[in-house]
Amino acid sequence: MKRRIILFIVLIMSVLTMFAEDSIKVSAADLQALIRRVEALEKKDSISQQMVNNEAKPQNTEVASLPKEKKTGRFTIGGYGEVTAKHCFYSNNYLRYGKNPEKYANDHYGEFDLPHVVIYMGYDFGKGWSVGTEIEFEHGGTESAIEIEEEEGGEYEGEIERGGEVALEQFWLQKAFNRYAILRAGMQVIPVGGLNAHHEPTEYFSVYRNEGEFTIIPSTWHEVALTFMGSTPNGWHYQAMFLPGLDSDRFNRKNWIKPGAGSPYEFKLANVFAGAARVDYTGVKGLRLSLSAYCGNSFRNTLSKSNAELDASAYKDVKGTVSIGAFDFAYKDYGFVLRGAFMYGHLSDAAAITKYNIAMRKGSVSSRQWVASDALAAGLEAGYDFFSLSSKLKEKKQSFYLFARYDYYDSMFRYDNQPTDMYAWCGRHRAAVGINYFPIKQIGVKAEFSYGILKKGTRADGTRGKIYNDEPQIAVGIVYAGFYQL
DSSP states (O other): OHHHHHHHHHHHHHHHHTTSSSOOOOOHHHHHHHHHHHHHHHHHHHHHHHHHHHHTSTTOHHHHTHHHHHOOOSEEEEEEEEEEEEEESSOOOTTTTSSOGGGGTTOOEEEEEOOEEEEEEEEEEETTEEEEEEEEEETTOOSEEEEEEGGGTTEEEEEEOTTTSEEEEEEEEEEEEETTEEEEEEEEEOOOHHHHHTOSGGGSSSSSOOHHHHHHSOTTOEEEEEEEEEEOTTSEEEEEEEEEOOOGGGOBTTTBTGGGSSOSSSSOOOSSEEEEEEEEEOOSTTEEEEEEEEEEOOTTOOSSSOHHHHHTSTTTTOOOOEEEEEEEEEEEETTEEEEEEEEEEEETTHHHHHHHHHTSOTTSSOOOOOOOSEEEEEEEEEEEEGGGGOHHHHHTTOEEEEEEEEEEEEEEEEOSSOOSOTTGGGEEEEEEEEEEEEEETTEEEEEEEEEEEEOOEEOTTSOEEOOSOOEEEEEEEEEEEEEEEO
């Protein structure tokens, strides 16, 4: 097309020069050179157009992620999800941690699951105002389930749990004054620990969420809160939150304070309050260092008795203060990924809360169990991307990690007035090895073998050693996480 246009222009110019007093001479050599230049331009333009057409194909996943890089739109959509399967070479009988665990030494079972499927949507209204929403479907459920109640003789019980299986995990409104000062109000994630702040399945190697943090504190922990946050140009990020306290009625031995978040009612009790904070440093390439903390009372956040009744009882001075401190980090560069976290928590008045909960009536919101004064969790994982050794695979943004992980956690690390070591099964070591394959950035295929070694305890004959069966398992999964701006 360009060639025909230029030839037409040259022809017109040649005709016009016939009538000019001083004619402009265009030689055949000049004309041929011009034609060759036009043909070269046409060829280059054809190649460029072909590349554009190829990139526009819907199956090209790299093009699909471009909106995330450009960040030109106001509407954000995305989410994450997991499809998993596992085979456990140990028992899932509710008596496996009872007086005769050897009876279940040869048991095994398997599971297929959708642990988390999350849909996120957000919108930037302009002038610093934005909104974010997140809906989570856990285990593909509909809020109803049959459970085996360990505290009630193993009977089958049907339960309806508001927010337990399908939850509005986030709904917040935000005003950004500048990068240093942002206010957010509404249901939002409490970023205490490494897992809550980075809970997307592409942010950890294991098929399932890291056992330690997942066991002893809520995950993903979300509450209605007021947050002040911001960041600095040199890599500091900070958050400070004001939120209602936990409910000590629902604390238990296996999960420590985890069940005390959220609410079994149509509203969230706020008889007591709490604060949470997090600071991240990302000023060094590939490195993130983070500190987080939580502190708040929990005992009076209940409907079981009024404040007047509590003040007139032996529990008038009980506060149930929950204090949690955590450090977590991540490093990613040169094909290596290294992540780790350590968390320690303390509950004041744990013995009084245990006594109060055990005395609650059957059918109450309480599991009527012992609760520890102290709990802890620590984990470390390391992986290497072998595809980083290939420039071709690296250019395609594919990854293949071989990883190893170690966890230690104990939901009954310390507890008062308990004469025996009957809760040794609440503490364990866990070692795992596996692979993560990412054909594209947003999709991961995982496989893992793990081995759980339960904490030693005091046997019936008074000697100390291994009491409970070890817990090996094989797990596989395919995961997705992606956020796009339109």
